[in-house]
Amino acid sequence: MIEVSHVSKRFGEHRAVTDLTFTVGRGEIVGLLGPNGAGKTTTMRLITGYMPPSAGTIRVAGFDTWEEPLEVKRRVGYLPENPPVYPDMTVESYLLFVAALKGVPRHRRRAEAQDAAERTGVAHVWKRLIGNLSRGYRQRVGLAQALVGKPDVLILDEPTVGLDPTQIVEVRQLIRDLAGEHTVILSSHILPEVRQTCQRVLIMNRGRLVAQDTPEGLTRALQGGTALRLTVKGPAAAVARRLRELEGVESVRVLDGDPQAAAAAGGREPAGSSGEGTPEAAGPGTEGGHGAEAGPGMEPVVRLEVTARGRDVREPIFYALAAERWPILEMRPLEMSLEEIFMQLVTDEPASGAGRRPGDRRPEDGASDRGGRRRSAGAAGR
Amino acid sequence: MGWSGLLALWRKDVLSFWLSPLWWVVAAVFLALTGWYYLAVVASFQAPDLRFLLDHMVVLLLFVVPALTMRLWAEEQQRGTAELLLTSPITLNQAVLAKFLAVLTLLTVLLLVTGIYPAVTAAYGAVEWPTLLVGYLGVWLVAATFAAAGLLASTLSDSQVIAAVAGFGILLALYMLDWAAGSVGGTTGDVLRAASVWENLSDFINGVLDTRRLVYFLSLIAGFLFLAVRNVERRTWAA
Numbered sequence: 001m002i003e004v005s006h007v008s009k010r011f012g013e014h015r016a017v018t019d020l021t022f023t024v025g026r027g028e029i030v031g032l033l034g035p036n037g038a039g040k041t042t043t044m045r046l047i048t049g050y051m052p053p054s055a056g057t058i059r060v061a062g063f064d065t066w067e068e069p070l071e072v073k074r075r076v077g078y079l080p081e082n083p084p085v086y087p088d089m090t091v092e093s094y095l096l097f098v099a100a101l102k103g104v105p106r107h108r109r110r111a112e113a114q115d116a117a118e119r120t121g122v123a124h125v126w127k128r129l130i131g132n133l134s135r136g137y138r139q140r141v142g143l144a145q146a147l148v149g150k151p152d153v154l155i156l157d158e159p160t161v162g163l164d165p166t167q168i169v170e171v172r173q174l175i176r177d178l179a180g181e182h183t184v185i186l187s188s189h190i191l192p193e194v195r196q197t198c199q200r201v202l203i204m205n206r207g208r209l210v211a212q213d214t215p216e217g218l219t220r221a222l223q224g225g226t227a228l229r230l231t232v233k234g235p236a237a238a239v240a241r242r243l244r245e246l247e248g249v250e251s252v253r254v255l256d257g258d259p260q261a262a263a264a265a266g267g268r269e270p271a272g273s274s275g276e277g278t279p280e281a282a283g284p285g286t287e288g289g290h291g292a293e294a295g296p297g298m299e300p301v302v303r304l305e306v307t308a309r310g311r312d313v314r315e316p317i318f319y320a321l322a323a324e325r326w327p328i329l330e331m332r333p334l335e336m337s338l339e340e341i342f343m344q345l346v347t348d349e350p351a352s353g354a355g356r357r358p359g360d361r362r363p364e365d366g367a368s369d370r371g372g373r374r375r376s377a378g379a380a381g382r
Numbered sequence: 383m384g385w386s387g388l389l390a391l392w393r394k395d396v397l398s399f400w401l402s403p404l405w406w407v408v409a410a411v412f413l414a415l416t417g418w419y420y421l422a423v424v425a426s427f428q429a430p431d432l433r434f435l436l437d438h439m440v441v442l443l444l445f446v447v448p449a450l451t452m453r454l455w456a457e458e459q460q461r462g463t464a465e466l467l468l469t470s471p472i473t474l475n476q477a478v479l480a481k482f483l484a485v486l487t488l489l490t491v492l493l494l495v496t497g498i499y500p501a502v503t504a505a506y507g508a509v510e511w512p513t514l515l516v517g518y519l520g521v522w523l524v525a526a527t528f529a530a531a532g533l534l535a536s537t538l539s540d541s542q543v544i545a546a547v548a549g550f551g552i553l554l555a556l557y558m559l560d561w562a563a564g565s566v567g568g569t570t571g572d573v574l575r576a577a578s579v580w581e582n583l584s585d586f587i588n589g590v591l592d593t594r595r596l597v598y599f600l601s602l603i604a605g606f607l608f609l610a611v612r613n614v615e616r617r618t619w620a621a
Binding site for chain 2: 011012045048049050051052070073074076078080081082083084085086087088089093097098100101102103106145
């Protein structure tokens, strides 16, 4: 339905979109995900025929956006970031105007406008001035506008911004209902939204496509290994050292416990320790909490994050720590969330992953460190 | 094909003007000032010359037209509705033409209402209707030219105030071109006179219908509208 092929768009010196290639099949719901300034809006505007690409071609339903913009525009319903509504018009006159503007035949205009209003839940404000409606309603009127004329393709730029939680759920359901009948591209920076509504996710960063897959596929492919969260009663340094010796364990990070011991063990500086929120970690180096815990007869408690690759390390960890008589108080697998994957991708932490092309890494980022820190921050925030 | 879109946009803009206080204020000021001028100046003559009234209306249009045209595109930009228009199956030419025709429709209404004054004159004396009608055609063409210039000004910025000032600036420049034409002699003066709105208008006011004058106004209108289209294109594609 939509074929984007090697598309670039530059504004003067600024490259908003660089060498973008993807296709969207009929009836698909695709999410465009990326941080602010990633080029999502530009990409959507290019597909609608609002402006031509600097290079490359875009075809919608077989029509080139540059050669035959009117044919493209006839088939695309577009909701821009800010709903394009006239405050001095009523919902009725606005939707009838849009129907006429889109070339809906006169006798079908009213029916189409009302249908769109009902689907978006604005039928009961039909006679109200749009200027007097709340932000959420205006957003829905904007969505209704995109539906008028039953376009094959819907391009929705941040469709749930400004809605209250109930409305968000409604709009997401509406978007899911639209699939099949319409092809939908929506942009978002809210990850759960994309996960819930979209069959496929395109992740953009700095004008480039960095990954595309199903939400599950992304999680699977990028997770690579497994991560475990452990809480162990035992000396932090020794526990960490013992865990590192196990086969399959890739890294061990002491989240909190005795920070000096952790440092001595060669563990990474526990980035989360001060911000962790647990009371005993509040003051690293204070004798109070840790001193008491580490006192004779009472083993300190340490929390660690273990990543493993290639094999399930839970049993070896159990036996190893049991042999040392360090009881495991908690062992919990960490599933990498879409958030973390997203952070990894857009901060360019090295990650093995499907859909990721080798050319996508930019050395100037030097971001493995940054990505790592962010990732740990994300994990610690759980 | 596509004309229904133009019609829809024209209708939307006319209605939007009609329901806005700005239109009624502008109409009231225009009609009050023309009415006062008619009463105080034209009607007080023994043999009222309606040509003065037409001249006076053109001066008023200098101020009235930018006030109406300022919103045409700037407001669409400001509200983000330009994005709707530019992603609808309507060409930019049609969109700009629709906006031009909308404001011209309203100016036509204003001019038609001023038909009261000749009607009053006719009740008390003779009116040279053919001369007057040709004169009205001239004023209408000037109004259309001003509207096209104002529309161009409205595409320059998202701000309606800037659009109004720029529009007034363009019209004032045209006006000053006329002054210059009067004070400069030789070839330069001839060229300036040929380019002057008032020089071209005077034939109409005197009841002379000259194709060259007609072509002058139509090409000026087409030129301003073309620049408006190009300007919207430039701004859309670059940002």
